[in-house]
Amino acid sequence: MFRKKTLTARKPLKPRKSPLREWLDSIFFAVIAATLIRFLTVEAYAIPTPSMENSLMVGDFLFVSKLHYGIRTPKTPLQVPLTHQKIWGTNIPSYSTAIQLPSFRLPGFTHVKNGDVVVFNYPPAKPNEPAYPTDLKTNFIKRCIGIPGDVLEIRQEQVYINGKVLPVPTRSETSYFIKTTEVLDERFFRKYDIVNDFKSEEGPFINWQPLEAYNDSTKTSFLVGYRVNTTLDVINKFRSFDWIKGIDPIADQAGQPDARIYGSSAYNWNQDNFGPLNVPKKGTTIPINKQTIALYGPLIERYEDNKKVELTPTSIRIDGQSIANYTFKLDYYFMMGDNRHNSEDSRYWGFVPEDHIVGKAVFVWMSLDPVPADIWHKIRWSRVGRLIN
Template sequence: MNWKFWQKNKDTANPKKKKSKGREWTDAIIFAVVAATVIRVFFIEAYTIPTGSMERSLLVGDFLFVSKVNYGARIPMTPIAFPFAHHTMPLTGTKAYWDGVQWKYRRLPGLTNIKRNDVVVFNFPEGDTVALEQQDHNYYEMVRSLGWKAVNSQFTIVSRPVDKRENYIKRCIGIAGDVVSMKNGLVSVNGKPEKLKSTGQITYAVKFKTSEVNFSIFEGMGFDLQADITGLSQNTYEFTGTEPMMEQVRKLDFVESVQENTKPEGEQDLGVFPHDPARKWNVDNFGPITIPKKGWTVKLDSVTMPLYERSIRIYEGNKVEKVGKDWMINGQKADSYTFKMDYYWMQGDNRHNSLDSRFWGFVPEDHVVGKALFIWMSYNDKGSFFSKIRWSRLLKGIH
């Protein structure tokens, strides 16, 4: 028998069915979705700066690439979810995930550990509980202000898994094991003062010698006249700027004085972590606080528990109760606790306009999403299309 002839006839008798255009498009879309999801989960993800908490390092309208590789990609903890939607479907407003399946926290090996001054994207630690009608507000802050009963009776309250909480971006001020504190707006890490970098900013009280001031001069220094300068009293204004910018202001002959506008030491703000009446802390004066480290054992008492109870109970999943003067962890009396994860202290570079660790405390390692690498696009809302683009910021690295 002629084998080649038989094989040819066999192929002719059973020709391969050609895919329809619809099937080809479907296969291509499925492949693209799978490939994009793998890249987004394990390698790199786009991120947009929504608020001014990191100005002037990062501006509203900056589009970033965030690396999952640097710290090691986090294995999805909520694996069944709609592609490209974070926690809410864009049109229906319904959940974009199913939390019936939850995987334990695992992370692939990374290139490096989180270092001080890294700009990090992470899931909002206090985003475990959300009032759906007030998603722009922190649920726990609402409870402290209005009371638990009022909040839970007025709004629809839902809980979210770790990887489906809002994404935040801040600068890592302290890593696990560090001791952080702040005095008169200046952060200290392990007892060493750490001044704001040249792109970080706070508010200053600027007093002029005269009321006749041409404010356009400040535009040339980089100030936004509407956003960065506010009247306080006669001839005195609040400026928001970096230290180099404020040095230029000091040199003007019509400026009488420039002072950092910080809260006085000892003035209490219960909105500041750990919301403890026994601590007279505020956004410019707090600490010292030891950041928990995996394997570190802390004594449990009235001094430490306001700082660490949430980490022990919520982030590390223990049942914590106080019975009389004793603390019970998972039904057992405990006078100490050993942490299972590393934690971090994150703050915004726009120090007086940032909701950060000063308000909600530590960021657990399982909340870390990735490291911000560079800005691939940036635009503002002023001018024509091409003038809106901040050309000088394109492909700019983040430091």
């Protein structure tokens, strides 16, 4: 007997992808993967200004963890992947506000603590800048000084939290007046990472400048004076030079008001003497008066999702009703730069709402000197791989 042969139809072969199609598919999946990593785990940032020197330097590239404080769900989902505010190299917005979603924060490893270096969305609207949604506001990086419920005070530059001294960051910078018999130049200051090369939207950053030349009190020698912004370690090195005749800290005096300072309409505060004030905590109730309006009125008006807020120096009306007290709906944080006299921070524009927190700065993966002495010193190898603390 003979077996019948069964005939099976061959499956048609799929047409082979063209090289262009394979290349486009690879790019598509790479963009999706990078977008998910950026949203779910870590994101890369670069330091553009000296406000965190010497802890973080201009030209540092760092990774910021979204996992530490919990992933923040996007408020503005219609956005070109891997962009922030504009399409690369153009002034074309990279997003649409046609859909705006409520933002939530998933559970994280930890909470923001005093001393953490934090990336956040700059809360107030910047001059000549569009009113971006919360998750697309300009990113800032500062050190968290006060957390919700803290009582914060600055006395002669020293920060106190709940009456206790908050340790000064090891690499933080502040201002000194140096008297010397030598004329110092850019080359000298650059050896100690004291440079004036940086231009920023935050303002001019002058880390050294000659102030005056004069005879000392004995009339025996001619002295040159310099204002220098640097670390305590560098100042201690300067003290060993016999041609430096004096080093004095430069700080504003208590009671000397500064109109640029947050709350200045009701308090005689300045950058070195600030507070005491309470950092708002969700569920905390405050009375409404001139003093509390100066500190917390902008929060009630801008960030608490209240309808029709009418704010005056002495009263607040919400949805047409005058209020005598107010209970906060959000937690808030107080941020400062480690470069204490060269930082635009909470002393000038106020508190950071919890929903503006982006993540925790973890470590520096690359550091490039923006104006190196020569090409061989472009990479600052001593900073590569440095943990941020």
